[in-house]
Each structure stands twice: as C-alpha cells, then as structure tokens.
Amino acid sequence: MKKIEAIIKPFKLEDVKDALTALEITGMTVTEVKGYGRQQGHSELYRGAEYVVDFLPKVKIDIIVNDENVDKAVKAIVDSAKTGKIGDGKIFISSVEKVVRIRTSEEDEEAI
Amino acid sequence: MKKIEAIIKPFKLEDVKDALTALEITGMTVTEVKGYGRQQGHSELYRGAEYVVDFLPKVKIDIIVNDENVDKAVKAIVDSAKTGKIGDGKIFISSVEKVVRIRTSEEDEEAI
Amino acid sequence: MKKIEAIIKPFKLEDVKDALTALEITGMTVTEVKGYGRQQGHSELYRGAEYVVDFLPKVKIDIIVNDENVDKAVKAIVDSAKTGKIGDGKIFISSVEKVVRIRTSEEDEEAI
Amino acid sequence: MQATELQYVIDTFFLIFSAVLIIFMAPGFSMLEAGLVRTKNVTAVLTGNVLLYAVCSFVFLLWGYNLMFGGSGFFLNGVEVTGYSAYAFFFFQMAFVSKTVSIMSGGVSERIKIVPFMSFAILMSGFIYPLVGNWIWAGGFLSDVHDLAGSTVIHSVGGWALLAAILVLGARKGKYTKDGKIRPIPASNIPLVTLGGLLLWIGWFGFNGGSAFNISTKDAADLVGLIILNTNTAGLAGAIVATLIVYFQYKKLDITMILNGALGGLVAITAGADVVGLWEPIVIGAIGGALVVYAVPFFDKFKIDDPVGALSVHLVNGIWGTIAVALFADFSLLAQLKGIVVVGLFTFTISLIIFVVIKKAIGLRSDEEHEYEGLDLEECGVEAYPEFVKSKV
Amino acid sequence: MQATELQYVIDTFFLIFSAVLIIFMAPGFSMLEAGLVRTKNVTAVLTGNVLLYAVCSFVFLLWGYNLMFGGSGFFLNGVEVTGYSAYAFFFFQMAFVSKTVSIMSGGVSERIKIVPFMSFAILMSGFIYPLVGNWIWAGGFLSDVHDLAGSTVIHSVGGWALLAAILVLGARKGKYTKDGKIRPIPASNIPLVTLGGLLLWIGWFGFNGGSAFNISTKDAADLVGLIILNTNTAGLAGAIVATLIVYFQYKKLDITMILNGALGGLVAITAGADVVGLWEPIVIGAIGGALVVYAVPFFDKFKIDDPVGALSVHLVNGIWGTIAVALFADFSLLAQLKGIVVVGLFTFTISLIIFVVIKKAIGLRSDEEHEYEGLDLEECGVEAYPEFVKSKV
C-alpha cells in the first residue's frame, strides 16, 4: 500500500475529489497547509506599507491506496489539479506498511 | 522506528491521549483535518436551501514509536477511539529512518 | 529522496525558513499542529478556575529533499530551531519513493 | 402650549431612548453567549437569542403586557398610561421582557433543544414574568417591595427559572468527569465576550435609567442622573473586585470573570439605584462582584452546570440587590425578603413543573451524539464558522 | 422663552438621536455582509461599506442634498428648514443616503471591483437618489405616494439598482454548476451576521421613528411611539414567519433566514408604519418575512446571484411595503403603484445604463483568478484573518 500526499491549490480541492471519486477512490484526508516554493508570494499592505507574504495557502490531500491504484490516482490528481501556472503543487508517494480500520479492526487492503 | 498516523473522531482525542499515556507513550503531534470516506457527510442549510457537506472534521495523531511499541499502541488507539459507528477512522503505519531531538541533537531511540 | 518532518516552536518558523533557503532548499510545506510531549502544558484560567492545557502549539515543516541534502538540511533545522529549552521539537526522516510536479508532470529529482 | 405637553413629549422621548438602549442588550447577550460557548454550539446560541427576542416580544405584545398591567383583552387595550405615550411605555416594557429569558439562554446552552426552550419562553413572557411584574410593579400584593428595574422581577425570575431548567436538563457531557472533577470548558471567542459584556453594560443605562419613567422635572432629571451614575458605579466596583480576587489567587487577570463581576455589580444595583447615595453603589457592586467570583465554583461543586455563569450573575445578585435596598436605604427588610421568597418559590416551582412537562412531552435535551457534534448542525444546520480551507471556492 | 423654541430644541435633539441610530446601520451592514461572504472577500466587503459611508455622505453634503430639497448651489444653501435645526435635518437626511448603496454592496459582493462600484455610488447618492427623493418627499410629482421612511425611496431604489448591477456583473464563479444546479456558498461567520442583523434592526427605530420629523407635541410623540412600536412588530412577525416556514420544511432553525425575514418585515413596514394600527404590522411583516423565504430561491432560479439576499429583502419588500400602505390604510393604490413603477423604471434603467458604461469604460468585475483567490488580496492587499500559525511571531 502507498500513501499519496498531494499538495494542491485550494480551489482545486473539489475537482480533485471528484476525479478520485470517479476512480472509486473514496477515502481521503485533507489538511490545510501553507506552501513555500517557486511560486512567488504576494505582497500585502499594512497601514500604508507593503510587505511580502511568503507562505501561500495550499491544501494537502493524503490518500492511502493499493499499489495497483497508485498510477491512476496520480494521473487523476495531476489532470484535475493542473492549472499550468506555477504553484500547482507536488505529489509525494511513500510506502505504508500496515493499515487498520478502527471500527472493525480490519487490516490492510480490507481496511482501505 | 515506526510512524503511526491515526485519523479519529475529534471528540475521542482526549481518550486516545489518555490510553497512550497509560502505555507511557507520551509524545504525539496532533493535526486538525477533514476526512472523506464512507461516512456520509451531513446536510447543512443556507438561506433556506439544503446542501451536503462532504468533508467531516477529524483529528490526525502522529506518533513515532519504537518497533516494539507499535502493536500495543495500535491496540490502545483502536480500543479508545472505537465507537462502532461508521467514520471511526483509520490507522496507517510506516517506517521512519531517523529521529532527531532538536534540543539535544540526540538521535533515534533516544530521541523519541 | 527523503521526507524531513520537523516539528518546531512556532516562533522559529521564520528562522528555519531562512536557514533552509540559505541552503537553496526552497520548497517546503507547513502545517499548524499541536504537540504533546515532555514539555509541560501551561495552565489557563477560566472563570476563576485553573486548568492545564496539554497540547501546545507547534509548527510542522515537511521538506522533500534529495538524499545528499538530508544531513545538511537536518543540521540547518537543528541549528536554527534550537532554543535549548524543553519542547524544541523533533525531526523525523523517512523515505519517499516518487515525487511528481503537478504543473509539468516532471518526476523525482527534477520535481523537487 | 402647556408645559405639561412638553413634559409628555420629553418623557416619551426619554422612554424611547431608554428602550433602544435596552434593545442593545439583544446583541449584547447574543455576543456574550456566542463568545462563551464552544464553536460547535455558537449558531444554536445565536439562533436562540434572536428567536427569544422575536417570540417573547411578540407574546408580550399580544397578551403579556395586558396581563401584567391589568388591561383587558389583547394588545395595549385597557392599560392606562398617563404622562407619556402609551406606545412608548409599551415599547419600553417590551424591551424588558426578552431579557428575562436571555438571562437563561446562556445557562442552558450547549445541550438544550431550541424548540422546547422557545415553548418555555412563551410561557415565561406570557405568564410567569407578567404575573410577577404585576405583583411588584403594577400594584399587586408585593407592591411594597422596592425593586427599581428588576433585581427581583427580571434577574431573579430569570435566575430561578434557569436553576429549574438546569436541574431538569443536567450538565453538559464531559463537564464533570467520572471521578467527580470539574473540567473547565473555555470560552471560544473572547472578543465577542467582551463586546457582549460592554453592550450589556451600556444597555443597563436604559434599563435602570428608564425605570424612573420620567425625566421631565428638575427632580426627575436629577434622579435619572443619579440612577445612571450609580448603575455605572456598581458595575465599576464589581469589575474591580472580581479582578482583585482572581488576581490575588492566580496572579492573572481573567477577563471573563472581570466582565461577570461587572455584570454582577450591575444586577445588584438594579433594585436600588434610585434610593442610595454615591458611595453605597460601590459597596453594593463590590459585594456583587465578589459574590460572582465565589458563586461560580459553588454551583460547580453541586454539579449545577451553568456555561456562562448566569446563575452567579443574575440569581445570586438579583437576591443580593433586593436585600441591599433594605440595608442601604430606608426600606423594610421584611418586605424585600418576602418579595425574594415569594417570587423565588413561585418562579422556581412553576418553572420546574413546566420543564418536567416539556421534557416528558417533547424532550428538552439534545441527543448525546448531537451534543458531541455540536448543536449547530442538528438544530440549525448552520455552522458558525464553516470554512475549512479559507480560500476554498 | 417661548414653547416653540423648546419644541425646536426637542425636535432637533430628536433628529440627532434618530440620525445616530441610523448611523449604527453602518456597522450593521458591515458586519452582516462581512459575516455572509466568504473569508477571502471579507476585507473587500468591509472596505466597500466604509467607503460607501464616506463617499455617499460627502457627495450628499456637497450637492446631493441641495438637489433633493431644491436648494441652490452647494452644501445646505437655499434649503429651507423650519421647526428644527437645518444642520440636524441635513445630518438626518445624510444618514439615509449611504444606506441606499449599502443595500447593494452585499448583493454585488465577492466579484465587483471597489473603484467602479464607488463610481456608481457617487452617481447614486449625487443624482439618482436625490431625484427620486425629490419626487416623493420634497414636493415632486410623486408627492401623493405615501412612503414614510423609504420602502420605495430607499429600499426599492437600492434594490432596483442592485438588480441592474447583478445583471451586468453576472453570478459568482461556481455559484451555478455547469449542469445548472445551484451551489450554496455558506456564510463564513454567523456571529457577525447576527450582530449586523440586530444593529440594523436597532437602526431602523431611528430610520422610521425619525421620519416623523417631529416629536414635540403630544400627537407627534404618540405618533413616534406608534411608528417605533409598529416597526418592531413587523420585524418580529417577519422573523417568526421565516422561522416557521423553514422549520416546517427542514426541521431546522436557519438563523440567516430568520434575520433576513426580520429585515424583510422591517423593510415592508417602512412605508406605512405611521398610518396603520397595532395589528396590521403583524400581517405586513409576516408577509414580508414569507416573501423573503420564497424570493431567495426564486432569484436563484433565474441565476440572479445575490450573495446576501438583498433583492429579496429590500426590493421585493420595498414594493410590498409600498403596496401595503394602500391595502391597510386609506391611501390610493393607484398612487402607490405609480410610485413603484415610475421609480422602478427610472432607477433600473438608469442604473443599467450606468453599469454598462462603467463596465466598458473601466471594467466592473474582478478577474477570474482574483475571484478564486478572493478579492481581499487584489483589491485591498489585506486579508481579513491573515494569521496562519496563531502564535507565530
């Protein structure tokens, strides 16, 4: 099983969710984060002085999937989250050793 | 060393903390997240129209533990977080290669 | 590629960011978290009664780096986040199998 | 034109001014309570407050006022008013009524269902309050009780009914742990608490000042000035004493207690602001503030769970204020005590009965699960701050 | 001293009192709208509201008032005022003007650029509103329309202009999905919505009460009392009816709808609060509240995207209130209808033209990208709640 962490632009969350649901990947956990990267921060004003805000609002989606689903999930995320503009975000994939569903104590593939 | 990520219902946080503390696992990091899964979202009203909120409030607990503590930690979480109702959450376990305590620069087992 | 998760005191965020930027590590994702550990929670008042708040505000920084950058990144974080007082935080390192940049579909080292 | 006509005009204007100040207590209570409860119950508390204002005022318009002031039929019929506009007098009286129930709404918050609570509110503003008001303020059998603006008629009545409600409702889940300890549940939004507290304070100038009913002679104007000044003084003293007590105990300045102390002082002076000099309100308010600080843990000890401290502010100080009139001015302690006891027994008993009946009939308390999730979703379907990702489309 | 001099004094004081109450509607509208829009647009909405007050009042001071009341030149020149201070009369009238545009600012929120909107605000407060006001209130050709405090002059005018604005602007991105469904976009901050709604309600007492213009005789005082009482009653009825309709449909108590219902009732009674008895406002307000509940989905059906329900509250009930005068009091239905139609046609047409011209000339709507990110960053450079990590240095 793999963990896919996708950092995306917040307004793409709904689209990504729909794209994943279409693949019958219906479990995910979402976190509000701030990102720092190539995308330049915007400048804000405060009482007549300008300053730059480095950290931009992003959303992180964690999805645990079976190995065979990784590629299509990644493709779905890329397709649905892409705007083509800098700051679209990243996807990180790592290994998960075990999964447990709290309600039933089911494990691994059954628990996803 | 393993990382245990447990996604639970928010009101169970205190119970889970107590269960882990009882095992002398006294380090953890908690994040507010939103979850999407089998548990149906609730419907809300807005100016006289109903709509469904898909993402439900959850809490994610990250715990890094020594390998020998994994099983009892997972058991403690399952026991304390279970309500038996859909949406109780999941536990994901993965490998951690190195741990550093910032204050002392201690590493690995000593740093947990 | 490795994922470095650093849990630090919130007011050190700017310093850590600067230290990493100095290493030309210019991508990171930040999450607001609450930590529980050896550092004692503070007591708060509510309508004339005292109680202890266990969970303390922390910031989690996720950085994906190439293997050769791990050590210097960790060192930079330790140096810039240390106050020497309990509760300075931890760093966890784990393996990442794949990275994708959503905008370009570049992968792995190119995508970081 | 006769001077009396101008007096009529001025007093009418003054009543309108006072009533408007009192109505600022509607946002006052709303913000105070919305700030004191947990985020998951904020919408429910706000909805309750707005509905209270609507429902109680409406009931009072239809028949409550009539009942209280011995009219006949409905609306303003048959209530005799002289010296100022009957409409203004009604408007002023109406501004009072929803306060009696607003007092309660914080105390029962985070677990009561709104519809049953509104049922009680109808009975409260349509019967209980008008009856008590009649006895003390409209020539009834407790007319010898001196209660300028309602330490007893408003605050104790609201307080006794709240006590009954809490006894029937029980404490919030998790407030008292299995091993009998108290778990403080902190306020979710301190700026709202502060805003609410200050708006209430301002509203009190209309509450007490307006209860002089006229300002149109030199003496009356002086009296109104004195009342408003004294009202403020008692609030100051309550705030300062609450500050000091908590500070000497914990070396912290606890804003929720400071504001509650101020409100305690304000409740305490409400019965007698017109019959004391300038220094008495300092003592009355100071004791009021101290009472709040000690009453809050007292009620908690008996597992009487009052999320906003309404019992300590309104019930305890409603009683204290009514007694203080006899201690600091030339009024019969016996009469004051009789008022306190009769009104207390009546209000508490009848409220208890009503709440038990409502509980049996349609249920009073939210399901455990809804309580965990917060009442906002179940009762209102509206979260107070629903956004997860701020910039989400 | 003559009694008339005291009357002059009292009426001046009364106008000032009323004007100040009306100005509470500035924070009222600000908080209501800030609570109803998404966090990413909160600063823009607040900035719009504050600027509206500044710009419209200023324009009205420079020439709008003069135009409306047939003066000559600028400032207060040549406007004849008797019976109270000309300054107070101006101040009272000025308090009205920015409300006409405040009505709009919620409806166009989350997508309009502030500078073009302010351009419209100048024309509105400098020409459109003064003209309509002149026709109905200052002896113009619609003088036989009875409109106490502006169901038509204020609320419909604001509403018609808003309708024109929304038609030119279009809906917010994502409000209506490709397959034609409506996506509700919930309010971001319910305590602010409640605070705003209640402040507006309070402001209304000045709005309608002050429109009696004098209080200094017994009859006048009674009339003011009646107006304020009736105003409140219609608000109560609107709130209660909106509560009930939504409750019977969804078993939930929807606070945003309850407050909108109250405001609907208040708008509806604004034309005729002085010419009806005590029960009529119940009917007028109740219908007002119901109209709001049904008008909200109605406008959505036609993809007329009004984020705060301003059309339903102000336009629909502005019309209803103006008609109600003829139904419940002895006024010509024809005259009222003529007023509604003439003012509607004029305001809508001219607003539509102005908005189209502004759109061509300098653009009206924010870029799609800025709309996604929220207007706060692009328009104001200031986020409403910018902190990410609360305790960050």
Place this chain on the structure above:
Amino acid sequence: MQATELQYVIDTFFLIFSAVLIIFMAPGFSMLEAGLVRTKNVTAVLTGNVLLYAVCSFVFLLWGYNLMFGGSGFFLNGVEVTGYSAYAFFFFQMAFVSKTVSIMSGGVSERIKIVPFMSFAILMSGFIYPLVGNWIWAGGFLSDVHDLAGSTVIHSVGGWALLAAILVLGARKGKYTKDGKIRPIPASNIPLVTLGGLLLWIGWFGFNGGSAFNISTKDAADLVGLIILNTNTAGLAGAIVATLIVYFQYKKLDITMILNGALGGLVAITAGADVVGLWEPIVIGAIGGALVVYAVPFFDKFKIDDPVGALSVHLVNGIWGTIAVALFADFSLLAQLKGIVVVGLFTFTISLIIFVVIKKAIGLRSDEEHEYEGLDLEECGVEAYPEFVKSKV
C-alpha cells in the same frame, strides 16, 4: 412650570445621551485594538481596555473629577454645576476620562504588562488629565486655549503619554530587523477593526456634540447640530484622503489606513467643530487624514513602534486640530500654541518620569519569552480563540 426647568431637563437628557454615545467608544477601542494586534495578544488588549474603563472611571469618581473642577474632598463635593443635573455632568465628564488612556492602550500593546499600565492609568486619570483639564476647561491658566472637546486635553494628552510610554518600553520583538528594516505585523481580525472604528466614529458625535453642554435654546440646538455635522464631515474627509493617498501609491484600498484616516480627521476637528463653518472641516479633516498616512511611516523610521497608529491619529492630529482652530477661526494662534506646548511638555515629562519609575520599581515590559508566546497566557491565562479542533469536546 418654568421654561428654565424644562431647559434643565432637556440639557440633562442631552448630556446623558452624549455620555452614553461616548461610552460606546469603550467597545469601539476594544474591538479596534483587538482586531489590530496579533491573536496571541488579543485577550490582554481586551482585558486592558475593560480594566481601563473600570479603573479610570472609578478614580475619577473618587477624586479626579473633584480635582479637575475645583471641588473639595471627594466624589462630586463642591463642584458647582448649574443648568443641568450635576450627576449627568459628572457622568459625561467621566465618560471622557478613560478615553485618554484607551488612546494609549493600543500603542503600548503586545508588550506591556497590564498591572504596571494600570498603575499609570490611575495617575493619569487621577492627576495628569484632571490637571490639564483644569487648566484649559475649568478656568485654569490656559483658559484662552479654544479646545471644544479635547484635541489637546484628551487626544494630545493621551498621545504624549503614549510617546513617553513607547520610548521607555521599546519596540516589539521582531518589529525592526537587525539590519534596520521594518517588519509589518498585520492586523489579525479586520471585521473587529472595522466595527471598532465605526463605533468610535459614532461615539464621537457624543464626544463633540455633548461638549456644547447645552442644547436647550434655539442657538444652542443649532450649534449642536453644526458640531455634529462638522465632526462627521471631518471624518469623511479624513477617510477619503487617506484612501486616495494609499490608492495612488499602491493601487489598493487599505481599510486599516482608511479607518485611521477617518479617526485622524475626527481628532483634528475635535478642538474647533463649534467655531468653523461647513467647508472648513473638509480641509481640517483632509489634512488630518493625510497626516496619519505620512506620520505612520515617520514614527516607524525612528523605530517608535506603535502597533495601532495611535500617535499618528491622536497626537499628531491633536496638535493639528488645536492649531487649525486659529487658522480657520478667530482665535489666537499664540494661545493655541502655548496650550499645545505647555500641555505637551508637562504631560510628556511627567509621563516619562512615571514610566521610568514604574519600570524600575515593578517592571513594565513582559519577558521576551512571554512576548513570543503572547501576553494572553502570561497576563490573563486566557487565549482569545483557544479552540484547536473545533468540534473537540
């Protein structure tokens, strides 16, 4: 009944009305400052504001008023008041006093400890302010300074004391970087800032209007009308000019600056609202607004860290407003300048001494660590928005 008795009544009522409006500035300052500071210091700022109101008003009641108006002993003893109720006059004066210190509380926020600050507040409201007030307003040696409602007596006094406080306190950690750059620390909650700004604006009508002290003749009523109108006009002009300056520089509409501009205009007109015509307040307010925009970076340049811009609003415009009286009306520039200089020297020097003494004696500034964590925890033990997980039990 004599007409003079009715005049007495009306003026008393008017003073009460004005005082109540002024007291709305307590929530006004509270919300403004709570919105402008970082979340971690919000409770401390609110606690400071509430305590200020309590402590300063109390000190003023005990002896400050007496000192200011040449009474004897304590309370209201020996202060002669004619023409309206002595209680109302006191109440009005009391409403002023805490404002002088409220002005400061934003400027010293995010690093001052509350208890030492309250010690200063006692001296300020018990001695410094009453002395200055006495010199200018109660027949003292600066009686020829024309200062209607306190551009100097209130705003400059607060401003000078604040300047002294900031010099002794130093800047917030992190405000100026090691390499001498300025790090803006943005406001945490813009709706609160806006609410606070607008409440202050409304309070100003009582501040300036009430300072006419009577309304009960035709001339007096006209004067009050003029004052209130002019007050508002200067606020409008200040807001508009601040808007334009920032807009032409950054193409953004900066709400915190717009509101500060409005407040700057309001401070500037406070000395002379009664002695100028209708267009002068436009100029006075416009210059006031511009001064704020340029003063903010000016103070920052000298590393005088004023988190809310209070020096720019109150000190700079307090001076400007006092000068403006001589420029736009027939008053001696010399007298005005003498007032400015004497009051400035006196207040600044004595405040500096007091703050230095307090610092040595009990400490003034929070520990570095507590400053990082926020003062809320150390000073109050209460977080402003403590909830982490919204739906946590």
